Amino acid sequence: MIVLVRFNSNHGFPVEVDGDTSVAQLKEAVARRQGVPAEQLRVIFAGTELQNEWTVQSCDLDQQSIVHVVLRTQRPGEVGTPTPRGPCLSWAMGGRAREPQSLTRVDLSDSVLPANSGGLAVILEEARGPETPVAGRPGGAHSSFFVYCKGPCRCVQPGKLRVQCGTCQQATLTLAQGPSCWEDVLVPDRLRGQCQSPGCPGTCAEFFFKCGAHPTSDKETSVALNLITTNSRDVSCITCTDVRSPVLVFQCRSRHVICLDCFHLYCVTRLNDRQFVHDPKLGYSLPCVAGCQDSLITELHHFRVLGDEQYARYQQYGAEECVLRMGGVLCPRPGCGAGLLPEPGSRKVTCEAGSGLGCGLVFCRECLEAFHDGGCQGPGGVPGTPAQAYPVDKMAAERARWEEASKDTIRTTTRPCPRCRVPVEKNGGCMHMKCPQPQCRLEWCWTCGREWTRDCMADHWFDV
Secondary structure, eight states, rough: EEEEEEEEEOOOOOOOOOOOOHHHHHHHHHHHHSSGGGGEEEETTHHHHHHHHTTTTTOOOOTTTTEEEEOOOOOOTOSSSSOOOOOOTTEETTTTTOOOOOSSSSSOSSSOOOOTTTEEEESSSSOSSSSSOOOOTOOOOOOOOOEEETTTTTTTEEEEEEEEEEOHHHHHSSSSSSBBHHHHHHHSSOOEEOOSSSSSSOOEEEEEEESSSSSTTTTTOOOOTTEOOEEEEEEEOOOTTTOOSSSEOOOOOOOOOOOOOOHHHHHHHHHHHHHHOEEEEEEEEOOOOOOEEEEEEEOOGGGGGHHHHHHHHHHHHHHHHHHHHHHHHEEEEEETEEEOOOOOTEEEEOOOOOOTTTTEEEEEETTTTBSSOOSSSOOOOOOOOOOOOOOHHHHHHHHHHHHHHHHHHHOOEEEOTTTOOOOOESSSSSSOOOOOOOOTEEEETOOOOOOOOOOHHHHHHSSS
């Protein structure tokens, strides 16, 4: 396997490794090539400084992953490599270093959660009934991020979250704490850290996404589709009632769930009837399939699920709707449809020919027929299409509510520690739990019910 190393943020070079290669061995390979001491090198990947004991496999380094190696100026009296600090960067348990953290795949909530990557756990004074089975799917990945890949995939794919320094734009920033909600990722300057590039004083974190289906270049990014997520709660689709994954969760009060195939059909149906909603701030969008209030999709890249041909129609119709909202008119000649902004009060409209944009037709603004003197013979304009509701069964709408499934989850908040079996309650934060029993102190995963590992961190760090 080949990983690309950028030394001190300069041009990268390939290094051949395998899954068992340690970070220390990677440092030695870079040190021999650059002629510097290996003990003064720091390896940064996905917002985390990698420790010497960790292996390439445990760090989620895929084929052609890009890692940053910086030369650390050793202060007098210091020996060896420093230990990363901060709640997301240091782990110790019984003298053994914990596995590394990263931003490869984590679950982010749409509401603000406590920004505490250690999770919140308390010991219950009494057990609350029988032990609750640990939720989770054996051996399965819980990818939470989905993006639209504009590169070779040209479709919706699992995504990987990455972070860079807001000052030097290099991925050499180590986070002080991990993200706990979408606002932490999408809103600038929410989280901070410390840039490890020599001479850079940057502390502001900038997040971006990459397609997880193929190796990506250093600057190749994708758009996050924050409404699409893994169906971890097995909520049925509002239209076909099947339990499928991934799904799109509308931002309505009921949080209705729809599978991507039904969402595609919903979009095409509304597009054919020209029933998309034009919002002055958002643009051409759609509400929840059940017609819920205040549920318009705000990130319009979600409509990329239409495919290239249908998405081109979506863009065309959106542009035409914008022209009409501005008081303009569309050329009625078949095959033209140019958007025109005639003078206010003028009935005579000319579709100016030239530059391949217009057809030269002169028509009446009122009836859209060839221009004429006197009154129009028929009603003006094109009759509007009556609004048609998308057919949704009421029972299916009740079963497809994400929040209802969430309430069922909250009712069973007690799970036993995998080691000492003490009942533990999770009342916020992420999936990373720590047993409060002094004689145990096991760090474990709320989703898997096993000891906290790199896979847990990469696949289901946070719940949605």
